[in-house]
Amino acid sequence: MTGRFLPGGPTRAAPTEGSQLPRRMRVEPTPRPLRIAIVYSRSPLPMRRADQMTVANLISFLAARGHTVDLYALRTGGQITESHQSWLRDHCSQVRLFRHGRFRMALGMLQAVCTGRPLQVGIFRNGRQRQAVDRAARDGDYDIVYTYYLRSAEATRSIRQKRDGVSRRRPATFLAMQLSQSLNTRRILENASNVWTRTLYWYESRRVRQYETTVWRDFDRSVLIGQQDLDTINEECRRAGLPELDNVVFGAHGTDLDQFAVATADEVVPNRIVFSGVMRTPTNVQAVLWFAQKVWPTVRRAVPQAEFMIVGREPTGEVRALHGKDGITVTGTVPDPAVLIRSATVCINPMQAGGGMQNKLLEYLACAKPVVATTVANEGIGAPADCVAVTDDPAEFAQQTIRLLEDRAAQVRLGTAARSFVEEHWSWEGHFLRLERDFILALEELCGDEAAEDTLPPRRSRPGRSVA
Known part of the structure; x- marks a missing residue:
């Protein structure tokens, strides 16, 4: 499915999906080549x-x-x-x-x-x-x-x-x-x-x-x-x-700190919530369905103008069925997910399953976004409380999302700490x-x-x- 692509204002030029190449690393030559x-x-x-x-x-x-x-x-x-x-x-x-x-x-x-x-x-x-x-x-x-x-x-x-x-x-x-x-x-x-x-x-x-x-x-x-x-x-x-x-x-x-850069003011769309990931992966499907069913109704009642964007290629039928309902957009393939991540007011990572670490969480943090995540999502990264709000309870997840949508000072505070954390450690x-x-x-x-x-x-x- 190729849905709407809503960058939300002037953006950096975006490459086509899959065309990006790794940037040259900023390192000195090794004294011991292998x-x-x-x-x-x-x-x-x-x-x-x-x-x-x-x-x-x-x-x-x-x-x-x-x-x-x-x-x-x-x-x-x-x-x-x-x-x-x-x-x-x-x-x-x-x-x-x-x-x-x-x-x-x-x-x-x-x-x-x-x-x-x-x-x-x-x-x-x-x-x-x-x-x-x-x-x-x-x-x-x-x-x-x-x-x-x-x-x-x-x-x-x-x-x-x-x-x-x-x-x-x-x-x-x-x-x-x-x-x-x-x-x-x-x-x-x-x-x-x-x-x-x-x-x-x-x-x-x-x-x-x-x-x-x-x-x-x-x-x-x-x-x-x-x-x-x-x-x-x-x-x-x-x-x-x-x-x-x-x-x-x-x-x-x-994570690539150049691609996932801090958003400019005109890139951010008010009340936009973004989840980014490959949408045929079972863990990502489970995450967005959990959020859509158990969290999103509470958020929409409190913030009727809120929109939820599910960003990522190859969405399953269960995910595509959410498109157009109650402010939910399923984008399908987009030229560059970083553009839509930067457009978010709040990013979410409600993973219920999985292991290791979540690249999407690093990308959110690198873009200086306030984030609400589950314990599983933050397990491999260990972002501190001043960078990300962590909860596994659906009601609390909704309340944290609502708070960050409405509290501009909290958005700036978490976003600034998030970018510093990634620059130092990731x-x-x-x-x-x-x-x-x-x-x-x-x-x-x-x-x-x-x-x-x-x-x-x-x-x-x-x-x-x-x-x-």
Whole structure:
């Protein structure tokens, strides 16, 4: 559905959806260049999802620091434009995209059912990708192999067991689990509204619990976003009588402080409430339905002129049905969600399920918006009370929303604190510098090298060929 696009006054020029490229990172060259393989379940461009945005920005960071990056990703459909290909060639030494169509996905899902693996692992399992990465790692091509998301673990989990005892050491391996899928699938199941969704997530939640508690042992480091994700996985390990994770490093996402900039006065539309996200994602659907059914009627009674905008591509039928009712607009695809976020008087994040962290919340805060959110929404970010109003009670959620719609001083106070919080804690550069440091520490440990602390990068691209 392509609905109305209501930017609400003069705006910055907006690119078309998916055309944005990661900006060049503001970092100095590293004193210790690494050879890094990134293994991923889809092309990072176009950046249509939060995970694509994270991987694309990681590549941008690593290239800016002077590391050599090879990308091993699946081509699952969708158009990659010439500008996307050019950007990847400029930032990666080698780009290998492996065809992975619907037949392979269906076969992988069937194999997952037969072997007891999570469906998401089966769907994205690709033998050619695994063989290519394994061969290069065995040949000593890399210092680091970085696997993004649990679903790609099968491509790299055997590397740690394979050693060439003669002359070549193996790379240090990282599994970026990011969020606990045990936590994520359980919450989706608890909030599922139909039999099909409940059945699917009942099956998947059982499988990811078993998989998550063991797969981490096949990697040198497991990357998680926050403590809640670690606590959940360790709880499942204890229940199963298995060792708890002892190789965790924390690696959150950042946000683009240039794209998600502070709104000018003429961009803001009075009494506009905005939710932004991909609207086919179950957690986002559950969030907006909860707000529309349990919170929005109270807000509209108190502020009859209020409007609620649901911003994001691919809305489901349940979400599309809200369009045009009681001041609700479902936009569908828009050129740049940041424009509509800046147009909001108040932004909301009423997530009921999910895990890890919420990029949309960071984007709201970066735009200096007053925000009302649930505990789940703020779990991975931990924004303080002077930045965001947090509540899980529908009546209180409504009252906080009404208060912020009507109180200009509170809008300014929360918005100013929100932008400062993101600038200090949530830049891409800050998080990736910490991840880079973890790369080097893992490599030093693997090599048995008692290198001095000053060999590590401070806490603060190579052009190449593309191989399809």
